[in-house]
Amino acid sequence: MIASHSVLRRPLLTAVLGASCIMPALAYADINPEFFGYARSGIGSTSGGGSQTCFKASGAPAKYRLGNECETYAEIGLGAQLYQQQDTSFDFASRVAYVTAQDNDDESLKDDDNNISLREMYVSGNNVVGGLPGASLWAGKRFYKRHDIHMNDFYYWDVSGPGVGISDIDVGTGKLSFAWTRSEGDDDGDGLFPDAGQQISDDTLDARWSDIPVNPGGSLELGVDYGRSSLSEWQKDYYDDQGVDYDEGDKGWMGTIEHTQSGWFGGSNTFAVQYATDGIITRDGNAVGRGTGALRQEGSMWRALDHGQVWLIPDQLDMLYALIYEDKDMDDNTGRKWFSAGVRPVYYWSDIMSTAVELGYDHIEPQSGVTGYNDSDHHLTKLTIAQQWSAGRGAMIRPTIRLFATYAKWSGDAYTDARNANSLDTGAGPNNVDFDDTDGLTFGAQMEVWWGS
Amino acid sequence: MLSSYRLAVPLSTLLFALAGCSTPLMAPHSPTIPAQQGQQALASAPDCCTSLASLPYRPISAQETLTLDFTPQAPVHDFGDGKSFFQAFTLPRNNGPVAISITSPIRDGQLFAPTLLVLDAAFQPVRQVPSDSLRVRRPTGFSSARLEGQFSLTPGPDAQYLVIYSSEQDRRATTSYESEAKAYARVRGLAEPPGPDPRAVHAATGTITLEIASLAGNAGLTPLAAAAPPPAQRPTPSESQGVAPTPASAATSHSADFDYRRMIDAALKAGDIELALELADRAERSGHPGTRAWLAERLQARTP
Numbered sequence: 001m002i003a004s005h006s007v008l009r010r011p012l013l014t015a016v017l018g019a020s021c022i023m024p025a026l027a028y029a030d031i032n033p034e035f036f037g038y039a040r041s042g043i044g045s046t047s048g049g050g051s052q053t054c055f056k057a058s059g060a061p062a063k064y065r066l067g068n069e070c071e072t073y074a075e076i077g078l079g080a081q082l083y084q085q086q087d088t089s090f091d092f093a094s095r096v097a098y099v100t101a102q103d104n105d106d107e108s109l110k111d112d113d114n115n116i117s118l119r120e121m122y123v124s125g126n127n128v129v130g131g132l133p134g135a136s137l138w139a140g141k142r143f144y145k146r147h148d149i150h151m152n153d154f155y156y157w158d159v160s161g162p163g164v165g166i167s168d169i170d171v172g173t174g175k176l177s178f179a180w181t182r183s184e185g186d187d188d189g190d191g192l193f194p195d196a197g198q199q200i201s202d203d204t205l206d207a208r209w210s211d212i213p214v215n216p217g218g219s220l221e222l223g224v225d226y227g228r229s230s231l232s233e234w235q236k237d238y239y240d241d242q243g244v245d246y247d248e249g250d251k252g253w254m255g256t257i258e259h260t261q262s263g264w265f266g267g268s269n270t271f272a273v274q275y276a277t278d279g280i281i282t283r284d285g286n287a288v289g290r291g292t293g294a295l296r297q298e299g300s301m302w303r304a305l306d307h308g309q310v311w312l313i314p315d316q317l318d319m320l321y322a323l324i325y326e327d328k329d330m331d332d333n334t335g336r337k338w339f340s341a342g343v344r345p346v347y348y349w350s351d352i353m354s355t356a357v358e359l360g361y362d363h364i365e366p367q368s369g370v371t372g373y374n375d376s377d378h379h380l381t382k383l384t385i386a387q388q389w390s391a392g393r394g395a396m397i398r399p400t401i402r403l404f405a406t407y408a409k410w411s412g413d414a415y416t417d418a419r420n421a422n423s424l425d426t427g428a429g430p431n432n433v434d435f436d437d438t439d440g441l442t443f444g445a446q447m448e449v450w451w452g453s
Numbered sequence: 454m455l456s457s458y459r460l461a462v463p464l465s466t467l468l469f470a471l472a473g474c475s476t477p478l479m480a481p482h483s484p485t486i487p488a489q490q491g492q493q494a495l496a497s498a499p500d501c502c503t504s505l506a507s508l509p510y511r512p513i514s515a516q517e518t519l520t521l522d523f524t525p526q527a528p529v530h531d532f533g534d535g536k537s538f539f540q541a542f543t544l545p546r547n548n549g550p551v552a553i554s555i556t557s558p559i560r561d562g563q564l565f566a567p568t569l570l571v572l573d574a575a576f577q578p579v580r581q582v583p584s585d586s587l588r589v590r591r592p593t594g595f596s597s598a599r600l601e602g603q604f605s606l607t608p609g610p611d612a613q614y615l616v617i618y619s620s621e622q623d624r625r626a627t628t629s630y631e632s633e634a635k636a637y638a639r640v641r642g643l644a645e646p647p648g649p650d651p652r653a654v655h656a657a658t659g660t661i662t663l664e665i666a667s668l669a670g671n672a673g674l675t676p677l678a679a680a681a682p683p684p685a686q687r688p689t690p691s692e693s694q695g696v697a698p699t700p701a702s703a704a705t706s707h708s709a710d711f712d713y714r715r716m717i718d719a720a721l722k723a724g725d726i727e728l729a730l731e732l733a734d735r736a737e738r739s740g741h742p743g744t745r746a747w748l749a750e751r752l753q754a755r756t757p
Contacts, residue, residue: 036640143642211647219647396633450642
């Protein structure tokens with residue numbers, strides 16, 4: 001033991017011994033750290049004065065992001081393969097996310113608009129379950145097979161959180177994945193929750209059948225999520241006393257059918273239809289498939305979306321596009337219909353420099369019971385032009401440094417007299433247009449990068 | 454609206470600035486030659502040279518990064534394993550060992566899969582690094598998917614020339630690589646795009662980067678990656694037309710004035726144990742017994 005230990009601490013000597021003995025492999029494992037992540041940051045101003053306003057229609061779960069992001073956001077990931085023997089391996093990954101409001105040099109992550117959060121900490125074991133070759137067993141908290149639309153940063157299927165699961169079981173036709181994840185909270189949707197130190201446990205069970213080949217270059221993914229608030233005995237007693245009927249509203253399910261076409265005008269297209277009920281949707285939140293903690297918000301939601309990337313002129317001009325329709329019908333009429341459409345064509349002047357234009361439109365049609373934002377139909381259009389310098393050609397190539405100007409126009413007053421949300425959401429960053437303005441212009445610069453080894 | 458004139462100044466300033474930027478200042482991008490078109494150009498091009506000795510060699514220094522374009526304008530020769538566009542270099546002598554790195558990026562679904570051939574002073578092949586010993590690298594967000602390889606050698610009578618070409622066998626293979634979209638999904642924890650990874654065609658034409666860096670006198674400048682391809686593969690006569698394989702003992706005749714221990718020291722300083730071992734082996738073969746033991750001692754002395 002001592003001898004082998006001292007040899008292990010001398011990699012050069014080990015290498016010499018190994019080479020002279022003509023051993024095929026050295027008996028010590030190197031840890032090769034993997035460094036990965038994502039970041040965006042920049043500076044912007046609102047024409048007329050003040051820092052950059054970010055334009056998001058109130059009631060919409062997303063906004064078109066080019067030249068319309070007001071914060072520093074970063075994810076720093078570290079991981080490593082810790083064990084590998086034949087096809088079996090164990091991998092570790094971690095990720096910490098940071099948000100700051102772009103106020104100054106020294107921003108405390110404890111300040112109101114800032115945050116630091118632990119997003120991932122998990123181990124996955126590949127080919128560790130006998131009889132399930134290719135499958136991966138995992139436990140810990142993680143980003144779990146998230147589905148998003150890049151151009152408006154809209155997540156439509158995301159049950160990430162602490163959990164356990166077995167993923168990518170090869171079943172001949174496609175792959176099966178199962179997971180149990182959690183998203184606890186202290187918000188019951190009614191503001192009745194007594195003690196923030198005690199949480200409502202929201203559990204989600206997720207099952208997916210992915211990579212089902214259905215046509216050349218096309219594949220289908222089917223998924224179902226069941227989420228519920230797992231109330232403890234004392235919590236049930238408490239809510240019984242409060243007269244809250246949590247029998248239906250605390251649980252819900254969501255079904256997803258998604259078709260992805262590769263080789264689609266040089267890019268790909270994704271079409272998805274989703275249906276969700278009760279505890280998975282809330283009047284204010286975005287339904288992503290996980291339990292929300294809301295106890296008596298009953299209703300249903302339909303969502304259909306199509307998004308992708310195409311090359312209009314090979315190597316010269318590509319385009320991101322998105323189309324979303326969502327009808328959230330709450331029993332107490334606090335839901336809304338949301339229609340969203342956007343395009344982002346990018347022309348590549350060279351391998352490095354490009355010009356991007358993003359046109360986005362969001363339309364909100366609130367139900368009769370909506371309070372807290374403009375309760376009549378309202379819409380927002382934004383147009384951005386950006387000059388970009390990137391590490392290559394293509395909508396998904398980073399790093400990018402961009403200079404941008406964004407113009408937005410909306411119906412109705414931006415904010416109420418008290419500067420609360422009216423047609424514009426107030427949570428998307430500084431709110432530096434006048435309360436009765438119906439348009440605004442911002443300009444600035446931003447970098448965006450992602451990487452991974 | 455109050456805001457309309459307030460907007461005008463910054464907007465026009467920015468648009469003016471953007472318009473100025475939009476003049477392409479950088480060198481125009483050379484478009485990728487479609488694989489089929491490149492193959493046809495190769496088939497119809499005449500062989501430039503009657504022997505390896507008559508290839509158009511150009512000198513490179515011991516510290517250089519070159520972008521090599523394998524276009525229909527490049528010379529063509531049949532190296533015994535199919536006709537190929539090629540580039541040939543005279544390696545810098547009297548500089549000690551050098552590290553040679555090759556990067557061949559995947560572009561528009563194709564790449565140039567290079568074979569590296571090292572010739573001695575008599576134009577005899579002494580070492581061949583085929584493209585299948587290069588490693589496929591995933592896109593990192595900073596560079597695209599690519600083939601990469603590093604190896605080291607000591608230019609001298611035993612290794613005087615370097616030829617880069619693509620054999621028929623290189624071109625028959627394809628390279629499976631991770632798409633940018635999949636790399637993005639991986640690093641952001643998104644659902645990976647379904648379907649198999651794309652495969653890059655190995656074309657007769659393409660662009661690669663050759664980096665040569667001196668290992669002597671620049672201790673620690675270029676620590677070589679552990680990804681070095683397997684050492685010397687001697688081409689067999691059938692692979693290499695009219696060229697007899699160099700006997701291992703041929704090295705001896707040139708090594709009288711060769712200071713192996715100094716070279717091994719340089720390799721150790723550069724952190725290249727593999728090169729040090731290779732040099733020690735060569736020293737043993739060429740009549741310097743005890744070099745390996747000496748190296749082992751040095752390693753033991755260095756190691757804490």
